[in-house]
Amino acid sequence: MSIKSENGDILAPNSQRVFVFLMFFVCLFDFADRAVFAVLAQTIKTELLLTDLQLGLLQGLAFAFLYSMLGLPLARVAERKSRVTIMAVCTAVWSAATLFCGFATSFSHLAIGRIGVGVGEAGFIPTVNSMVGDRFKRNQRASVMGLIMLGTPAGILTGSLVGGYFAEAFDWRYAFYILGAAGLIVALVVYIVIREPSRGLADGSPPSLSPPPDFPAFLKALRSKPSLMLIIAGGSTAGFGMTSISQFLAVFLARTYDMPVREAAVFYGFTSAAFLTIGLMIGSFGTDFLAKRDERWPAWGAAIGLTIAPFFYFAAFNVHNIFLATILLIIAGSMLLIFYAPTSGMIQNLLQPRMRATGAAMFAMLYTMIGSGLGPTFIGGVSDLMATVAFDGDFHASCPGGVALAGANASAAAACLEASALGIQRALNVAVCIFFAAALLYFLASRKIRDDFYTEGKSETVAV
Template sequence: MNKNDEEHLLSPSYRRMFIGLVSLVAVFNYADRAIFAALAEQIKIDLNLSDLQLGILQGLAFAFLYALLGLPIGRLAERASRTKILAGAIILWSAMTAACGLIGNFVQLLLCRVGVGMGEAAAQPATASLVGDHFPRDKRASVMSLVLLGSPIGSFLGASVGGWIGGIWGWRAAFIALGIPGVVVGVLVLLVLREPRRGLVDNTPVTRTPPPDFRAFLRAIRRKRALLFVILGGSLAGFGMTSISQFMAVFLIRTYDLPVQYGGTLYGVISGVSLTLGLLIGSFGTDWLAGRGDIRWPAWGAAAGLMIAPFLYWIAFSTTSVALGTGMLILSGACLLLYFGPTQGMIQNMLEPRMRATGVALFSILYTIFGYGLGPTFVGWLSDYYAKISFQGDFAAQCHGPKAAMAASQLLGPDPCAIAAAYGVKSALMSAVGIFFVAALCFLLASRTMDKDYYMPGDEA
């Protein structure tokens, strides 16, 4: 790459285009997750599933190959073209999203969700590494927040548009309608984005030596305690955040007795607004404060949001008012999301350029294992458990299957199965948010050594 090419990749116009296109990738990344959450109740009824099975589809099925492939793809992104990896990833997960609309049973849907996880495993490491080579240290958290603004747009798009399509034509049509445009975005990434030199914005010298091996990366992790605590804290926060996001539409539909399209739209609004506020305030706010003299503010800000969020969520899950519940869910979600943008920026800032994709891949793996792998599965199991103990009778026999649906349709008063299911998901979510206190402690521990663990040119392995 010659000097003119490098100047083009660092030009304001190219950078704006880069942020816009990579944000569009994030839109479809999060739209897939939101559409499943919005239509989960409809899928459950159509395929006769339990909440545990819903949790597996939104959790373990998605997380299995995501976690398995995340680190190898992260290592590949240190050597191969990250733009091609990103393009191939969105094409794969979008095709598998569309395939979800063609399945006929739980096992087939499980396999499609595994395929979605395979595609999405490549997106975050490649994106974060590309951001690190286009923008300087004091801008990375802010730029990542702009890229991740695609997530609230995607959440709103997947939940609201998917919910309306599902309400009119069924959940299968919604998955197909969402998957096809993602393939088009993948082709655009392949045609438009160019691969930058590693360490371009850090002015590191051009080198043809291979990137540091995995043992060198592990040594860096052991040496930088702040990095270890940031990755662990972000991963634990993902447990609670994913549990809430994947079961929020189910909670809204059951608690407030909403049709799927209204429940999906309300979920989309809550997710979109809270994600936007949390990402912007957390990233730009902590970047601004860190620029005033103390680089520990990203960790402090993340810890503060995680400490406050559980109390607000407990109020949100306890109220019977739709308006108050909606407002508190937005406020609590915004506090929770204060951690996400700064976490991405801190990982980038503590690693040398040719380790950044691996660092983000490790975070993505742990975030996926704790968040998508364990979070929704645990909440689904806990929801079934709480529903069973609150129900007077055999919940599984009386509340699942065609006979249960027929019996419910003949009731003149409140459906005891619906009451038990609403109680179950509410109690499960109230239990899950306690993990945020542990995540906050991790970020506070990270702040103790962060000032000496930030990367400076010349620190290469």
């Protein structure tokens, strides 16, 4: 099928493949810039003498606050203006901020860089969701989003390997320089190559010059669809546990198994890439296939995966064999990630074309604030608390940066390392319990979803 774009060009199959390919690379650098900080967190903590709470803030609220606040305004712009331009500019902003992180010499410098990364990345989710909704039919959207979101495991693997290599061979700062510069190149290519699609043609809607529904109309439509509210709430809740794990998994591996940064980065990168790929593919293609028989399967699939995942995480965080832990982490992560692509697809399918960017941004805002913002911050705080409880004495005074003071004896050094490892292990065990609540929200959404789907010609609650 071919679709006409707003400027009159034809979006033929080749153009569709180019779009998916380039959006994959944008997604890759989106997550590479996050992963490189995660794998270098222990090295940065030691060099700059940070606490786990400060690491959590850098990976959480510093990144998430403006990300979540800017997502909706950018989405409203995307309903009216060129989404391609927004995508290119945002990619350039977060890449420049990543490059800036390489020059940081303090917590405050890193916080500024991480805020910049969040500002740029706020534009990715609403714009890519909106363009996918206009380019592809309803029963293809989860699958296409799954293909684009394969940039997530590829990006995490890229960020992990680049970060681990440069931290051990040269200096951790070079990893930020290289990824930031490469992202700037991708931003330029997106701006030159991708064309803006017409809004609504994949649903059979004629091009419209009328303004999109205003934000109060979006909120009214949101309130009229109980399944949509439950899906956004479920995905945001799942994001709390998922982001907590992803941002501290490399730290957990380094501490628990006494790994050097490069080895921990390799385990983190390949483990994350494996479960992200498996989970995204099962969640996108599997639920799209099953939805042909019953349209509730995307919600059911998410609920099932989120119910199974915690049990494998509990096992993975409490075994003492790295290879068994890796297998368990891959199974757990695969079950967890089933929810992600169907969530994007369901949000698109429940909203009319000129509300989709706003719907994706609403999900991204809550997912980021609850997941990326509160999750890592919560884990960092709980980890510090648990380490303090496990340590015989004043942990923060005796173990700045999680390691013993210079000149301390071997037993003191071992006590610091053991308390740090126990702290992060116990914090992660707490975090995964949130998946049960997320599973319940998706199950409740499945009971209403068939009544709420958007169909061309169906009466919608909007006001223009």
